[in-house]
Amino acid sequence: MHTYPDARSVIRALEPEEPVILNRPHAARRAARFFTEKFPGKVLYAVKANPAPDLIAALWEAGITHYDVASIAEVRLVRAALPEASLCFMHPIKTRAAIKEAYFQHSVKTFSLDTDEELDKIIEACRDPETGEEASDLRLCVRLRVSSEYAQLSLAAKFGCDLTDAPALLQKARQHCDWLGVCFHVGSQAMTPFAFVQALDRTRAAIAEASVVIDMIDVGGGFPSVYPDMEPPPLEDYFAIINQHFENLPIAYNAELWCEPGRALCAEYSSMIVSVTKRRGNELYINDGAYGALYDAAHVAWRFPVEALEDDLRDPLEDFAFYGPTCDDADYMAGPFPLPGDIQAGDYIEIGMLGAYGAAMKTGFNGYGEAISVTVTDEPMMSLFDGSRARPEADNVVSLR
């Protein structure tokens, strides 16, 4: 991949007609080091946030050895890129064929589940094909349903076993493995560490009721990144509160603590250059949108940072909305995105913080999927890890109990 100092030099060199994804491996490595040095347990990367092989290689270099994969395609991708990585299949609904292939061909031992049926499926799929014996090296992880009320994007409705069913499922799973974990996901971009407190309280209730030995607690993803109007409390506060509540759980003395961040490890990895194809009042038509890397900007009104890349714009900032390139009215991003008032067709804009759930979500709908990717060496438009942030006086930090 070609390397440039920054977005402006990419424009000068390429005068791109298509969107350009700008990748910053140094930012991903820095986020990974932050987590591996400061999180008081093991850090898995949740691959769905961005499966780009170059990103996965950067995270591996920075010390991320475990990967949360959620489809057989992700299993194959990470196994091909990293033969020595540990892969954990953390989607609670898998096909029999996917479990078999993961277990027998890619040495995946860790599987999550939230129902009896899934437990049976995993046990059957991993039986020795010759002798019919049950696998003795399975590491099972029961996913609990927890609240998403503190997160910007809910993951509460779809997966997770209810507290009333969890004890029986934990007891049954315990009979089929030597290593049993509990996992959950508090929702993405959790804006307060308290999200993890209530989830760990629920975990405590489930374990106490089941009275089985638990070898691992996986607090999932949900760790926030920084966006306009979304300044989270310091990640150190999340780690401290999680550690304190973990240590008070009734679990094996040598139980492990895991987390599975997606967004927090890769949000800063990518930004994108788009060009303005038309201006209509304060609506800018740009060449990427709801079916491209700006899915969240359109569908959940996420505000990403923007910067005009032309040096001759003089007017003060005004609020703009964007239309994407497809013919669909839904290809609209309300923003508001503050840009110079004299911006016009032909100008370029950099849109930041698209490394998580942005760059990974581009589709080819309506013929508009093309983009080139380059490496840049400048700083991301916003960062939690560049040392610039004083600890904010966050009013939503809960005190340690």
Ligand SMILES: *Cc1c(COP(=O)(O)O)cnc(C)c1O
């Ligand atoms: C999506 C997902 C993650 C990553 O979530 P982030 O909010 O991006 O940190 C982690 N674990 C599971 C099971 C997920 O589905």
